[in-house]
Amino acid sequence: MPTNAATNNGPWDAKLQQFHGGQDWAHLDNFVEDFSVTTNAFGMPEAAKLTAIHSIDHSHHYPPADQEPAKSSLARFLWPAEYLDERNRLILGNGASELIDLVIRMAPSGVWKPGPFLTQYKEYERSARNNNFTMLPEGSPDKANVVCLVNPCNPTGDYLELPELKQWITENVLPGGYAIIDESMQPWHSPEFRHHSLVGEREYVEALYKEQGISVFVMHSWTKLWCCTGLRLGSVVCPTTEHMRAIKKAQVPWSVNTVALAFLDAVVRDTEYLDNTWTMTPVWRKLTIDRIAEMFPSWVFYGREFLSWIWVDTGSEEVAERAVELAKKAGVPVRSGRPGYNLPTFVRLAVREPSKVDVLLAAWKAV
Numbered sequence: 001m002p003t004n005a006a007t008n009n010g011p012w013d014a015k016l017q018q019f020h021g022g023q024d025w026a027h028l029d030n031f032v033e034d035f036s037v038t039t040n041a042f043g044m045p046e047a048a049k050l051t052a053i054h055s056i057d058h059s060h061h062y063p064p065a066d067q068e069p070a071k072s073s074l075a076r077f078l079w080p081a082e083y084l085d086e087r088n089r090l091i092l093g094n095g096a097s098e099l100i101d102l103v104i105r106m107a108p109s110g111v112w113k114p115g116p117f118l119t120q121y122k123e124y125e126r127s128a129r130n131n132n133f134t135m136l137p138e139g140s141p142d143k144a145n146v147v148c149l150v151n152p153c154n155p156t157g158d159y160l161e162l163p164e165l166k167q168w169i170t171e172n173v174l175p176g177g178y179a180i181i182d183e184s185m186q187p188w189h190s191p192e193f194r195h196h197s198l199v200g201e202r203e204y205v206e207a208l209y210k211e212q213g214i215s216v217f218v219m220h221s222w223t224k225l226w227c228c229t230g231l232r233l234g235s236v237v238c239p240t241t242e243h244m245r246a247i248k249k250a251q252v253p254w255s256v257n258t259v260a261l262a263f264l265d266a267v268v269r270d271t272e273y274l275d276n277t278w279t280m281t282p283v284w285r286k287l288t289i290d291r292i293a294e295m296f297p298s299w300v301f302y303g304r305e306f307l308s309w310i311w312v313d314t315g316s317e318e319v320a321e322r323a324v325e326l327a328k329k330a331g332v333p334v335r336s337g338r339p340g341y342n343l344p345t346f347v348r349l350a351v352r353e354p355s356k357v358d359v360l361l362a363a364w365k366a367v
């Protein structure tokens with residue numbers, strides 16, 4: 001695969017594309033574990049993976065144009081009781097990335113603004129720039145036509161509970177505008193995640209649309225929770241069925257392929273996988289932080305306890321660079337805060353099981 005050595009951004013074309021983690025593994029002879037992405041530490045759920053593999057057998061047919069039955073299965077996962085009423089607000093995409101771009105293309109033009117945190121996942125900004133929005137920085141006091149807030153925020157780990165989130169939307173979106181709230185990492189919250197999610201706030205979303213013409217979209221990348229980045233799976237909950245239909249009209253047909261649909265249809269039923277995720281992620285996360293803090297007492301750790309990653313400020317560009325370099329050399333790449341986020345003292349690492357952390361920490365002895 002050609003690389004762009006001049007900019008040191010690996011396979012990414014730094015002039016044209018937004019940098020993301022997750023590209024190093026394929027180029028490492030000694031690859032052990034990918035700490036550079038925020039995927040689930042439990043890997044791809046086994047039963048759904050088998051279903052996906054078997055779906056190859058009928059991949060000489062087109063996928064269903066209505067994304068069913070996978071779409072209804074996901075609706076049932078999101079709204080166990082009300083899914084029949086709610087599923088017409090839902091549409092699937094080829095990763096959240098496809099839907100982020102589609103929704104921003106449909107949005108009212110004008111001013112764009114990110115969430116209030118130090119930085120956030122950059123695809124929203126990239127898409128807004130490509131669509132000629134006027135860009136406001138994080139923390140700007142001005143309202144915008146389109147706001148995009150990542151909650152929980154990748155990479156900083158900040159998280160707004162519903163009352164704060166609603167208040168931020170009220171204070172930051174102009175009448176007639178769009179609020180795109182990315183809850184890709186929110187299901188990690190706990191078995192009660194639905195009660196803390198904007199997905200269940202139908203009355204609030206309806207009122208905002210009726211009274212101020214503000215459209216609230218809830219975006220999900222499913223490639224992290226169910227560790228299937230290569231399959232490409234995302235969804236968006238729209239404020240109304242009409243918004244969903246507008247996306248459907250603009251979306252390329254069959255953008256979610258047969259294998260991804262089969263995987264999704266099966267994975268939403270794997271309760272054991274999610275129980276393990278909710279039980280072990282905070283345990284492994286804390287263990288990892290404790291071990292790193294013992295080695296590097298001055299490093300500062302950010303993010304809520306349930307998250308699938310740790311955002312670390314090493315306090316030094318040189319140290320962060322060395323940590324990234326040593327991790328990559330040892331076959332356990334981590335994400336540098338420099339490319340994309342322009343925060344060169346930071347690194348981001350995924351929560352992983354202790355035996356994989358052993359490899360990373362052995363490498364970091366030389367930092």
Ligand SMILES: Cc1ncc(COP(=O)(O)O)c(C=O)c1O
Binds near residue numbers: 094232233
């Ligand atoms: C917060 C967030 N949203 C969306 C995405 C896009 O994910 P995908 O296109 O793989 O579904 C990512 C990927 O890292 C992410 O971290």
